[in-house]
Amino acid sequence: MQTKQQGVSGTDTEATVGTRERVVRAASRLLQQQGYEGTGIKLIAREAGATLGSVYHFFPGGKEELAVAAIQHGDQEFADMLRTGLDSADDPATAVENCARHLATALRASGWTEGCPVTSTALETLGRAPSIQEACSQALRNWQNVLSAHFTRSGFTSEQAHDLACTVLSALEGAEVTSQVFRSEQPLLTTGRHMAQLVRSYS
Amino acid sequence: MQTKQQGVSGTDTEATVGTRERVVRAASRLLQQQGYEGTGIKLIAREAGATLGSVYHFFPGGKEELAVAAIQHGDQEFADMLRTGLDSADDPATAVENCARHLATALRASGWTEGCPVTSTALETLGRAPSIQEACSQALRNWQNVLSAHFTRSGFTSEQAHDLACTVLSALEGAEVTSQVFRSEQPLLTTGRHMAQLVRSYS
Numbered sequence: 544m545q546t547k548q549q550g551v552s553g554t555d556t557e558a559t560v561g562t563r564e565r566v567v568r569a570a571s572r573l574l575q576q577q578g579y580e581g582t583g584i585k586l587i588a589r590e591a592g593a594t595l596g597s598v599y600h601f602f603p604g605g606k607e608e609l610a611v612a613a614i615q616h617g618d619q620e621f622a623d624m625l626r627t628g629l630d631s632a633d634d635p636a637t638a639v640e641n642c643a644r645h646l647a648t649a650l651r652a653s654g655w656t657e658g659c660p661v662t663s664t665a666l667e668t669l670g671r672a673p674s675i676q677e678a679c680s681q682a683l684r685n686w687q688n689v690l691s692a693h694f695t696r697s698g699f700t701s702e703q704a705h706d707l708a709c710t711v712l713s714a715l716e717g718a719e720v721t722s723q724v725f726r727s728e729q730p731l732l733t734t735g736r737h738m739a740q741l742v743r744s745y746s
Numbered sequence: 747m748q749t750k751q752q753g754v755s756g757t758d759t760e761a762t763v764g765t766r767e768r769v770v771r772a773a774s775r776l777l778q779q780q781g782y783e784g785t786g787i788k789l790i791a792r793e794a795g796a797t798l799g800s801v802y803h804f805f806p807g808g809k810e811e812l813a814v815a816a817i818q819h820g821d822q823e824f825a826d827m828l829r830t831g832l833d834s835a836d837d838p839a840t841a842v843e844n845c846a847r848h849l850a851t852a853l854r855a856s857g858w859t860e861g862c863p864v865t866s867t868a869l870e871t872l873g874r875a876p877s878i879q880e881a882c883s884q885a886l887r888n889w890q891n892v893l894s895a896h897f898t899r900s901g902f903t904s905e906q907a908h909d910l911a912c913t914v915l916s917a918l919e920g921a922e923v924t925s926q927v928f929r930s931e932q933p934l935l936t937t938g939r940h941m942a943q944l945v946r947s948y949s
Contacts, residue, residue, distance in 0.1 A: 579784075580783030666923065707940070710917065710936055713923075718916035720865055729912075741943060
């Protein structure tokens with residue numbers, strides 16, 4: 544967390560890309576750990592090892608614009624984590640259970656602080672920051688699509704796949720919060736086992 | 747939301763109880779709607795129709811102490827809502843689905859703003875406000891116990907009831923957030939139907 548990667552790349556262009564990415568990653572991590580309202584743009588700059596001027600250079604719209612980029616970054620990261628879990632087994636029930644295990648391991652490794660990259664920010668800004676709401680909505684939709692595509696490939700009808708994706712994602716999101724509050728992998732592991740049971744109940 | 751109930755009860759004692767309760771209710775609603783960090787104690791006082799002095803009279807520990815009381819208030823309200831849903835049917839699967847329907851109707855009625863009374867505050871204060879974390883943890887535990895007791899009465903073993911309660915609560919919590927972000931009852935209704943399917947898969 545205190546590690547500050549300095550942009551020491553060879554050309555100006557690479558250095559510029561590096562700074563923007565560091566800022567987005569720092570913002571994403573801080574939003575996950577302490578939400579939108581509690582995260583100031585100065586803290587984001589400090590954590591990214593960037594000047595406040597360079598943060599505003601890349602994000603002239605300030606914290607709201609930066610939060611959108613951070614949510615989009617978290618969107619991609621969480622989608623990759625879901626894909627890794629789903630690709631770990633041919634059987635869709637086992638794959639879903641592996642996803643939950645994967646999330647539980649990552650959550651414990653972060654000291655229970657790095658859960659879903661959108662939940663806290665989404666709830667804090669409900670009805671008050673349309674661009675952030677849109678990014679949160681797109682992230683949830685993207686993750687549902689990752690799950691749905693996996694269920695369709697496993698032989699479910701598109702309606703079944705869509706509905707299962709909705710429930711499995713909601714259950715994993717909720718279990719992640721419960722695991723964070725209880726500081727225990729158990730809620731995610733139990734929910735993962737039950738989601739596998741639900742997937743199997745179709746056959 | 748702008749309604750301010752004035753404490754016009756007959757005796758000093760009643761008036762005092764009235765003010766404290768108004769403050770706690772306003773805090774609970776504001777934490778639900780916009781989280782912990784974005785909710786100032788002045789706004790809570792204004793929404794409750796109370797002076798800042800009277801808020802500090804009842805909560806000398808300030809916002810953190812008030813947040814604990816607000817979480818405990820939300821804990822009881824949400825437990826009552828769960829009980830109402832569960833008591834609506836003899837069959838536990840139908841009862842769980844009714845719970846989800848009940849939550850979806852209430853969420854829509856609030857303009858999608860009044861979801862779970864602990865999720866946002868719990869995530870924002872993770873590792874930084876032990877008394878709030880404890881209240882959030884107790885609330886989740888209480889709701890799991892309400893569900894677990896219902897499953898036990900319906901003939902599940904205590905281990906099955908405990909595990910099902912964990913998953914059903916996590917799924918409803920996650921679906922509530924998804925419904926809020928999508929401004930749609932669908933995630934809660936789909937998740938409720940699947941939780942009923944999960945409960946039935948035991949028999």
